[in-house]
Amino acid sequence: xxQLQESGSGLVTPSQTLSLTCAVSGGSITSGVYSWSWIRQPxxxxxxWIGYMFDSGSTYYNPSLKSRVTISVDRSKNQFSLKLDSxxxxxxxxxxxxxxxxxxxxxxxxxxxxxxxxxxx
Amino acid sequence: xxxxxxxxxxSGAPGQRVTISCTGSSSNLGAGYAVHWYQQLPGTAPxxxxxxxxxxxxxxxxxxxxxxxxxxxxxxxxxxQAEDEADYYCQSYDSSLSGSVFGGGTKLTVx
Numbered sequence: 001x002x003q004l005q006e007s008g009s010g011l012v013t014p015s016q017t018l019s020l021t022c023a024v025s026g027g028s029i030t031s032g033v034y035s036w037s038w039i040r041q042p043x044x045x046x047x048x049w050i051g052y053m054f055d056s057g058s059t060y061y062n063p064s065l066k067s068r069v070t071i072s073v074d075r076s077k078n079q080f081s082l083k084l085d086s087x088x089x090x091x092x093x094x095x096x097x098x099x100x101x102x103x104x105x106x107x108x109x110x111x112x113x114x115x116x117x118x119x120x121x
Numbered sequence: 122x123x124x125x126x127x128x129x130x131x132s133g134a135p136g137q138r139v140t141i142s143c144t145g146s147s148s149n150l151g152a153g154y155a156v157h158w159y160q161q162l163p164g165t166a167p168x169x170x171x172x173x174x175x176x177x178x179x180x181x182x183x184x185x186x187x188x189x190x191x192x193x194x195x196x197x198x199x200x201x202q203a204e205d206e207a208d209y210y211c212q213s214y215d216s217s218l219s220g221s222v223f224g225g226g227t228k229l230t231v232x
Contacts, residue, residue, distance in 0.1 A: 037221075046123065046226040047159075047167065047210055062220055096166055105155045105214045106221065107173075111166035
């Protein structure tokens with residue numbers, strides 16, 4: 001059974017960088033079959049796709065966040081990461097990592113439990 | 122403001138049928154891109170309900186069905202049960218944004 005687990009700082013100071021990691025177990029992140037995504041949900045609001053990567057290292061980002069986002073992979077640890085620069089209070093959200101297909105409309109079939117990141121001084 | 126528009130809330134009594142709409146445009150649903158539906162129970166991660174417009178993964182009751190026509194997609198739930206009370210999201214691709222998009226979400230209340 002595939003499992004994804006987010007980890008990282010739960011409190012980030014405004015203007016600093018948010019850093020999260022998603023550890024994948026029960027399957028290889030380098031299988032070549034899937035995409036690996038970050039999705040966030042501000043408190044009481046809807047879902048927002050942040051971006052995804054393929055195991056080749058190719059990345060695709062939400063245009064509204066593209067200038068601040070980096071998604072990268074650590075194949076040796078079977079995990080992938082999210083960095084979001086210059087955060088503001090608007091970046092406060094539950095951040096999920098998820099596995100998707102490689103289609104243009106990836107189906108996010110496995111999700112982590114989510115981790116709340118609060119941006120505050 | 123999402124490019125996929127869903128009603129903020131719908132409600133129905135146990136046993137009734139409800140429909141949740143997801144309305145897009147020519148750059149997403151109208152362009153023929155597939156739509157997926159997710160159910161999010163309070164405090165949990167979203168779960169796949171319908172994939173590829175109308176396919177139910179194993180384990181999803183046949184009370185849930187999906188359809189798509191033109192620039193709109195629909196999630197229908199028949200025989201409403203208390204456990205169906207959740208938030209529902211549609212998801213597709215938008216060519217103008219070159220990425221995945223979610224609807225704003227619909228909160229289903231079982232009366």
